[in-house]
């Protein structure tokens with residue numbers, strides 16, 4: 311691929327923009343003020359930090375350039391401003407800054423793939439060692455977590471520390487009130503229902519956080535030597551779409567009425583966490599945002615008119631009925647060395663009660679990574695693997 315060059319450059323001072331044609335067929339309009347704001351000279355732009363050092367306070371939104379010329383065989387244009395300041399822009403760079411049609415970020419706004427029971431025995435798998443060694447594989451895994459929201463990592467060492475090793479290929483573990491790596495096993499005076507052998511209904515972790523952890527890693531070090539301890543997974547996006555279609559009234563409540571979540575106690579810290587949000591959230595432009603649900607941490611107090619309580623319970627009940635539809639459920643009993651990895655605000659997970667013949671024989675280690683850093687790693691990997699350019 312050759313670097314793009316300009317084939318035409320005309321000015322329109324009444325609209326205050328240049329119309330520029332590039333030899334790849336693209337024609338775009340570039341407002342004068344935007345060009346001045348994005349001058350790449352060393353006075354206006356600090357190259358080692360990739361950050362703007364000029365300020366809008368010094369910018370004239372109505373600025374009109376004195377003159378312009380194409381240089382370097384049309385690969386660059388130079389603009390001369392009324393105060394004598396000069397800016398140079400490459401056709402290549404301008405070609406990548408397209409107004410209005412600037413596409414969604416390929417990493418954080420992917421085409422989401424909904425799923426249900428067909429993922430039984432079909433959850434995408436990755437090999438632990440390969441993820442640590444092979445960037446292409448690491449990218450694929452993060453991409454699956456972004457689009458499908460679930461993957462099983464296999465053949466990790468059957469000892470503590472695997473979640474941290476994996477997380478550090480991406481970024482680092484998120485520390486929470488339960489620590490950075492937490493041990494899921496049946497404990498005396500458990501600080502959380504997860505630390506017993508009782509069944510856990512389908513849930514998202516840490517619903518009482520406003521900044522809910524993005525990706526969850528659950529590493530099976532020892533599976534129950536008795537019965538149970540099997541995990542369930544459900545695609546919350548799939549559940550939300552079914553409710554939207556079939557129960558519009560419940561959907562309305564579930565997407566608008568805040569539910570209170572809280573967690574009190576003592577673990578890594580002494581804590582009293584509380585927040586409230588709707589169970590189902592889509593953005594203003596109707597993109598999937600997040601699901602928050604966890605019976606164990608639903609607060610007793612409800613911030614809603616008392617007349618609405620029964621209606622709200624009915625909506626939450628519908629959410630549960632749809633979530634537990636057999637065709638939506640994926641079951642998987644982790645074997646030692648497997649790490650369940652999933653989008654914590656999309657994929658709900660649960661586990662069946664378990665028995666062990668000796669105390670503590672089931673042991674999972676868990677940890678979280680946040681999406682901001684995972685997306686960042688994906689962009690960096692794309693630059694390395696696919697030659698994506700920084701803007």
Ligand code: OGA
Nearest residue numbers: 494504510515541660661
């Ligand atoms: C948890 C959890 C699942 C399991 O600890 O939050 O969901 O299989 N554990 O124990």
Ligand code: NM2
Nearest residue numbers: 488492502504515516517
């Ligand atoms: N643990 C495993 O959100 C929850 O309280 C679920 C979280 C204790 C970190 C369990």
Ligand code: ZN
Nearest residue numbers: 349351353354
């Ligand atoms: Zn400049």
Ligand code: ZN
Nearest residue numbers: 513514515659
């Ligand atoms: Zn959990």
